[in-house]
Amino acid sequence: xAPLRLPLRTGSGPVLLLLLLLLVSVGSAIHDAVxxxxxxxxxxxxQSNSSGTKKPFxxxxxxxxxxxxxxxISLWILLALLMKLGFHIIxxxxxxxxxxxxxxxxxxxxxxxxxxxxxxxxILDSKLFFLYLLPPIILDAGYFLPIxxxxxxxxxxxxxxxxxxxxxxxxxxxxxxxxxQIESAQLGAVDxxxxxxxxxxxxxxxxxxxxxxxxxIHIHELLYILVFGESLLNDAVTVVLYHLFExxxxxxxxxxxDAFLGVICFFVVSLGGIMVGAIYGLLGAFTSRFTSxxxxxxxxxxxxxxxxxxxxxxxxxxxxxxxLIACGVMMRPYVExxxxxxxxxxxxxxxxxxxxxSETLIFIFLGVSTVAGPHAWNWTFVIxxxxxxxxxxVLGVIGLTYVINKFRIVKLTKKDQFIVAYGGLRGAxxxxxxxxxxxxxxxxxxxxxxxxxIFFTVFVQGMTIRPLVELLAVxxxxxxxxxxxxxxxxxxxxxxxxxxxxxxxxxxxxxxxDKLNRFNKTYVKxxxxxxxxxTEPQLISFYNKLEMKQAIxxxxxxxxxxxxxxxxxISMQNVQPKEAPRQRVIPTISKxxxxxxxxxxxxxxxxxxxxxxxxxxxxxxxxxxxxxxSEIRFRRQKVEMQRRMSHYLTVPANRQETPPVRKVCFxxxxxxxxxxxxxxxxxxxxDSRPTPSxxxxxxxxxxxxxxxxxSSTTRAAGDVELxxxxxxxxxxxxxxxxxxCLSDPGPNQEGEGGSxxxx
Amino acid sequence: MGALQSxxxxxxxxxxxxxxxxxxxxxxxxxxxxxxxxxxxKRFKQLSHNEETLRRxxxxxxxxxxxxxxxxxxxxxxxxxRNYRQNGEGSxxxxxxxxxxxxxxxxxxxxxxxxxxxxxxxxxxxxxFLFNMHDTDNDGTITLEEYRHVVEELLSRxxxxxxxxxxxxxxxxxxxxxxxxxxxxxPDEFYEGITFEHFLKLLDGxxxxxxxxxxxxxxxxxxxxx
Numbered sequence: 001x002a003p004l005r006l007p008l009r010t011g012s013g014p015v016l017l018l019l020l021l022l023l024v025s026v027g028s029a030i031h032d033a034v035x036x037x038x039x040x041x042x043x044x045x046x047q048s049n050s051s052g053t054k055k056p057f058x059x060x061x062x063x064x065x066x067x068x069x070x071x072x073i074s075l076w077i078l079l080a081l082l083m084k085l086g087f088h089i090i091x092x093x094x095x096x097x098x099x100x101x102x103x104x105x106x107x108x109x110x111x112x113x114x115x116x117x118x119x120x121x122x123i124l125d126s127k128l129f130f131l132y133l134l135p136p137i138i139l140d141a142g143y144f145l146p147i148x149x150x151x152x153x154x155x156x157x158x159x160x161x162x163x164x165x166x167x168x169x170x171x172x173x174x175x176x177x178x179x180x181q182i183e184s185a186q187l188g189a190v191d192x193x194x195x196x197x198x199x200x201x202x203x204x205x206x207x208x209x210x211x212x213x214x215x216x217i218h219i220h221e222l223l224y225i226l227v228f229g230e231s232l233l234n235d236a237v238t239v240v241l242y243h244l245f246e247x248x249x250x251x252x253x254x255x256x257x258d259a260f261l262g263v264i265c266f267f268v269v270s271l272g273g274i275m276v277g278a279i280y281g282l283l284g285a286f287t288s289r290f291t292s293x294x295x296x297x298x299x300x301x302x303x304x305x306x307x308x309x310x311x312x313x314x315x316x317x318x319x320x321x322x323x324l325i326a327c328g329v330m331m332r333p334y335v336e337x338x339x340x341x342x343x344x345x346x347x348x349x350x351x352x353x354x355x356x357x358s359e360t361l362i363f364i365f366l367g368v369s370t371v372a373g374p375h376a377w378n379w380t381f382v383i384x385x386x387x388x389x390x391x392x393x394v395l396g397v398i399g400l401t402y403v404i405n406k407f408r409i410v411k412l413t414k415k416d417q418f419i420v421a422y423g424g425l426r427g428a429x430x431x432x433x434x435x436x437x438x439x440x441x442x443x444x445x446x447x448x449x450x451x452x453x454i455f456f457t458v459f460v461q462g463m464t465i466r467p468l469v470e471l472l473a474v475x476x477x478x479x480x481x482x483x484x485x486x487x488x489x490x491x492x493x494x495x496x497x498x499x500x501x502x503x504x505x506x507x508x509x510x511x512x513x514d515k516l517n518r519f520n521k522t523y524v525k526x527x528x529x530x531x532x533x534x535t536e537p538q539l540i541s542f543y544n545k546l547e548m549k550q551a552i553x554x555x556x557x558x559x560x561x562x563x564x565x566x567x568x569x570i571s572m573q574n575v576q577p578k579e580a581p582r583q584r585v586i587p588t589i590s591k592x593x594x595x596x597x598x599x600x601x602x603x604x605x606x607x608x609x610x611x612x613x614x615x616x617x618x619x620x621x622x623x624x625x626x627x628x629x630s631e632i633r634f635r636r637q638k639v640e641m642q643r644r645m646s647h648y649l650t651v652p653a654n655r656q657e658t659p660p661v662r663k664v665c666f667x668x669x670x671x672x673x674x675x676x677x678x679x680x681x682x683x684x685x686x687d688s689r690p691t692p693s694x695x696x697x698x699x700x701x702x703x704x705x706x707x708x709x710x711s712s713t714t715r716a717a718g719d720v721e722l723x724x725x726x727x728x729x730x731x732x733x734x735x736x737x738x739x740x741c742l743s744d745p746g747p748n749q750e751g752e753g754g755s756x757x758x759x
Numbered sequence: 760m761g762a763l764q765s766x767x768x769x770x771x772x773x774x775x776x777x778x779x780x781x782x783x784x785x786x787x788x789x790x791x792x793x794x795x796x797x798x799x800x801k802r803f804k805q806l807s808h809n810e811e812t813l814r815r816x817x818x819x820x821x822x823x824x825x826x827x828x829x830x831x832x833x834x835x836x837x838x839x840x841r842n843y844r845q846n847g848e849g850s851x852x853x854x855x856x857x858x859x860x861x862x863x864x865x866x867x868x869x870x871x872x873x874x875x876x877x878x879x880x881x882x883x884x885x886x887x888f889l890f891n892m893h894d895t896d897n898d899g900t901i902t903l904e905e906y907r908h909v910v911e912e913l914l915s916r917x918x919x920x921x922x923x924x925x926x927x928x929x930x931x932x933x934x935x936x937x938x939x940x941x942x943x944x945x946p947d948e949f950y951e952g953i954t955f956e957h958f959l960k961l962l963d964g965x966x967x968x969x970x971x972x973x974x975x976x977x978x979x980x981x982x983x984x985x
Contacts, residue, residue, distance in 0.1 A: 405871075409868045409969070409972050409974060410868070410969045411871045413871070483935055484931050484935060485932050485962070486962070486965055488910060488913065488932060489889070489965065491913055492829065492913060493967075493970055493971060495828055496829065496833060496971075497866075497971070497973065498823075498827060499823075499824055499827045499829065499830065500833070500866060500973055501823075501973060502821055502823030502824050502827070503802075503821060503824070504802055504863070504973065505805070506974070508973070508974045509974060511823070537914055539910075539913060539914060543924065543931070546931075547931075
């Protein structure tokens, strides 16, 4: 977000920092004080008076122990978030230094502070990290993964992830062993297996760090997906290698059979993880099919099924990250077709929120752990580790790209290779894995080296990547939104290339993708998507989403606000083929029908203001717009909206007749409940213009399908509008919707209102 | 297969190789290689049942094309003279291997060593192919009716729902093109249709040179001309 420019408050950042350090130290001090008196502490609710001496009734008592755990957790999270807030208030800093660096620095300060006051600083517990902090970030990344780019580059990503990580592990492990043999370094205690173990821990590119840095530099999608995809998929390799070396270091000897089993284990871990994730994903999609009556809990299903997928995979030592990604990817297209727009927004924002908090906490804890943990600094080891990591990464990327480019259509240029190599950041996963090491002899030295590498990559590479990207003029992310033309042509191109492949007899990429799509459409979608949406082609859903976005944007921009300039000057009449004499746009309706409509409208308008549903905490309530707005502003707004809406919304009436399951709800957040006037005009043209004396315009805009529990009168009115609209069908649907203003008879003007309609 | 002028000093190329690689309007750097020509020739023989020319019914017999919604347009593109790089117009009833190859060569990927100008040339070529596919009456513009037809074909598998929405989608798309290309128009001005220039502008960010490629035409090609 844009940094707030508060020129008078540039000092607030450090003040905040100080404030929070105080809070945290207070928290720790309290903790200490309480634990000191813990022995004599009795549950306050059962204070016994058995001693006989009557104590006065305690008006105010103090019991910190009761809430200690949640209190401290909340305090830490609050600290993290306030820090994040603080960074954006200081604009200069956040442009130069990526947030991850700042957070680590804060962590260092906090850790130093806690240590200074003699407390024991908390460290990044591996269990906490792997079970609570990591999943939200991965789920957020996996759920919003750009599937098209990911699958198109899947081969490249897999090669980087698997072969690249293997190369890194063995190269680093081997070289470090060589370094350890140097006499002067006093590292003779470190054997080959430990070095390899160390190598595999430090070699994996970390998704958290990559996300944190790449998110800010807005790089081209291809590069982003390459580095990020690699960081996700290398989890399987890391898991297997880690457990492999752990087992070996206990067993002592390694045989060829063991190595062979290791390879098999790799396939089991990765494919098993994906399968577990896919199963949970399908379950989640299936569940979402039935949630049309309990919209409030829809987001929870997504979160819980994904988390279960992660935990289930971890039970069997499969790759939890791959399971989580598979679950999110599998679930998403079906869930999004089933859930309401509000749920979708909720899911998006909750995921972003949780992943943001997690990321912040991880970096802060990393800083704190650095200060806290016991260190064993060995100059040779550490320096060589950093250098060898860099070298191995560069060599790996160059070598692999050379091979990969033979198979790619769009080759990777030198610039791309540089960014991929430079973006190989290490992060908290390496730290946590290192923390789990059992061999305490070398553990501290390894941890120190790991922390140094992490710091180096995050600080040096993280800070310099942005200027480097600008210097090398690397292609940036396309800012423009997806337009309907691009979507049409994407689909068109897909079919075209599939067709050409068919003509050539070449069963390539597009052929299989097409087959998968058809399978998906014929079988899978029927099971997993509720109602009519299961047969909706992608182009149409894209169009509907676009339309809805524009409608909401329109309403939110409210009265007299700026329109997107690109479309303001051109309307449908410029594009429509001109016809010889433009007939009247309003259809003629029989007189009796007209009377009917008016009667219904009049009755309806009296009820609209009372159309509040009964309050229930579990319902998502939509309040119709009430009396606050003055009628004039109302009218003006309505006219504006009409004009604009007619430009964009060319929704045919048919779409409104889809069953109520469809949750495209045009009721905007703003509760501007515009009641559109039906285009009724008496056959005599403009004679029945409402009398200027009572221009109380209330119009009925009811584009959404009726909710099941609305009053029957409104339903009738809606149907009426549908019927009127179907008569429109003969005319061009997309001409300007001219609407006359009807006088609102209102409850107390019944007589007058009625008379003006007499034909 | 038709005589073509061969540039002086070049070793013996087949006329085909030269023809597929040198569009009139941009300098050519490479073309379809010999191996690829051989592969395509084999396929041509297979499709035409060893005859000399291909007709539309040969294409219609290909089973993989049966469920393709834009089958008619794809087949039409092969018989469209505008795609033969000879500035011709209209359509033919049967094609020889030369024409087959020329049409297929539209799907070759740009080489890594291309300059920006050459990439631009390739991009224009591919977009021209797409444009010809949409502009069925050869008048140089894609009118609203033609665009509607395109979208209808794309949605042809979805029955009645498709037809109505296709109209709206095409209208919205046309509106967008008009806005991008014309900026501002008076209420009584009329936007005739999408010209090739507008089409280029519309799909500017689409990166078609990376997308509209068939993988097997990607074999490492030796540079043939220049």
